[in-house]
Amino acid sequence: MTAIERCLELARFSETPGCITRTFLSPPMRDVHHNLREWMEPLGMRVWIDDAGNLHGLYPGKTGRRLIIGSHVDSVPNAGAYDGVLGVTLAISLIEALKGELLPYSVEIVAFSEEEGVRFGVPFIGSRALTGALDEVLLNTKDKQGITVSEAIRAFGLDPTEIPLAAIDVAVTIGYLEFHIEQGPVLESLHLPLGLVTAINGQSRHELTFQGQPNHAGTTPMHLRRDALVAAADWIVEVERTGQTEPGLVATVGRIAVTPGAGNVIPGAAYLSLDVRHSDDAIRVNCTVKIIEAARRIGQRRSIDVSTTELLNQPAVPCDAVLTEVLEASLQKVGHPVHKMGSGAGHDAMIMAERVPIAMLFVRSPGGISHHPDETVLPGDVQAAIDVGCQFLLGLEQRGVSGLH
Numbered sequence: 001m002t003a004i005e006r007c008l009e010l011a012r013f014s015e016t017p018g019c020i021t022r023t024f025l026s027p028p029m030r031d032v033h034h035n036l037r038e039w040m041e042p043l044g045m046r047v048w049i050d051d052a053g054n055l056h057g058l059y060p061g062k063t064g065r066r067l068i069i070g071s072h073v074d075s076v077p078n079a080g081a082y083d084g085v086l087g088v089t090l091a092i093s094l095i096e097a098l099k100g101e102l103l104p105y106s107v108e109i110v111a112f113s114e115e116e117g118v119r120f121g122v123p124f125i126g127s128r129a130l131t132g133a134l135d136e137v138l139l140n141t142k143d144k145q146g147i148t149v150s151e152a153i154r155a156f157g158l159d160p161t162e163i164p165l166a167a168i169d170v171a172v173t174i175g176y177l178e179f180h181i182e183q184g185p186v187l188e189s190l191h192l193p194l195g196l197v198t199a200i201n202g203q204s205r206h207e208l209t210f211q212g213q214p215n216h217a218g219t220t221p222m223h224l225r226r227d228a229l230v231a232a233a234d235w236i237v238e239v240e241r242t243g244q245t246e247p248g249l250v251a252t253v254g255r256i257a258v259t260p261g262a263g264n265v266i267p268g269a270a271y272l273s274l275d276v277r278h279s280d281d282a283i284r285v286n287c288t289v290k291i292i293e294a295a296r297r298i299g300q301r302r303s304i305d306v307s308t309t310e311l312l313n314q315p316a317v318p319c320d321a322v323l324t325e326v327l328e329a330s331l332q333k334v335g336h337p338v339h340k341m342g343s344g345a346g347h348d349a350m351i352m353a354e355r356v357p358i359a360m361l362f363v364r365s366p367g368g369i370s371h372h373p374d375e376t377v378l379p380g381d382v383q384a385a386i387d388v389g390c391q392f393l394l395g396l397e398q399r400g401v402s403g404l405h
């Protein structure tokens with residue numbers, strides 16, 4: 001079975017019929033785990049699930065040192081089949097390509113339980129467990145049903161008090177490698193199959209509440225209203241305007257909910273998400289401050305109470321120079337041009353970078369489409385990534401893995 005066929009197989013497992021939606025430890029995650037296990041065990045891999053719901057598959061090596069290769073298997077609502085999942089199935093193809101040969105180090109594949117931040121508004125639950133950063137605050141964060149991360153873990157049959165056991169042993173870990181679809185149009189525009197990631201942009205995420213006064217839509221004159229949704233709409237335009245003030249800056253309101261949500265009632269409250277990203281942390285943080293100030297200003301003008309909660313302030317992360325050099329040499333050896341690029345999307349690698357050296361390889365996204373069912377990849381590009389990955393495994397060996405850090 002090819003890496004692409006495996007992505008399509010896992011795409012069958014969804015919370016919603018007819019489209020792919022798989023949030024943190026939702027029931028279809030059991031089917032994903034089942035299939036991954038079925039594919040990994042025949043390759044001689046030991047498979048286990050940690051208490052944050054990450055699936056691990058260990059391909060033993062000649063020593064206890066280990067390279068981690070991973071990505072996530074949760075998804076956004078109405079997702080494509082490849083975001084995250086391809087990084088896992090491609091890693092399985094790499095192990096398959098070894099045909100049982102043992103490397104001087106072991107390879108651990110990790111299928112992270114959560115990267116998108118859909119269910120709890122906070123991303124990277126899976127990778128934070130590996131870096132020891134899945135703290136009490138996050139464990140007590142609630143989803144829209146009022147279920148905490150801890151409760152979701154217990155409901156899946158896991159034990160949140162055992163999460164510390166999932167932390168990686170830094171002393172034996174060579175580094176972390178992630179394959180991921182580009183999720184943008186750059187490689188396609190350059191007619192290139194692969195991209196060498198040099199850094200991952202930082203992200204700020206907030207949740208805002210605009211609180212006004214719900215009232216009768218027929219009897220309340222326009223000048224006596226405190227309409228939360230109109231204030232929110234005013235602010236959304238300001239978010240777009242601020243996002244246009246700096247090259248490379250992106251600012252998005254991706255979710256809005258209104259209560260009470262009836263056609264004949266003035267909206268009493270509006271709940272909105274904010275996502276701001278840039279490669280320069282100072283620019284990102286400054287723009288986020290300006291956007292939040294704009295919300296307060298608009299609220300004051302319209303007699304609407306505005307409250308904000310910061311969900312994420314994740315700095316930009318450079319990839320490791322040595323591992324990236326090995327990946328660059330692997331691209332050259334296989335005969336692919338080296339195109340160095342930043343990542344606008346967040347990845348598990350940026351959390352893993354807190355503890356171990358990271359490297360990332362992008363696979364072209366036809367049409368530049370992602371977070372959408374039309375997301376796709378080209379078989380030749382995936383093969384190219386597998387070839388480069390095999391060369392990377394050899395390259396680490398040739399370089400002498402113990403000399404890496």
Ligand code: GLV
Pocket residue numbers: 115116344345346347
């Ligand atoms: C993950 O896909 C993100 O960058 O939001």
Ligand code: MN
Pocket residue numbers: 076083116371
């Ligand atoms: Mn994604």
Ligand code: MN
Pocket residue numbers: 072083084115180346347
């Ligand atoms: Mn992803």
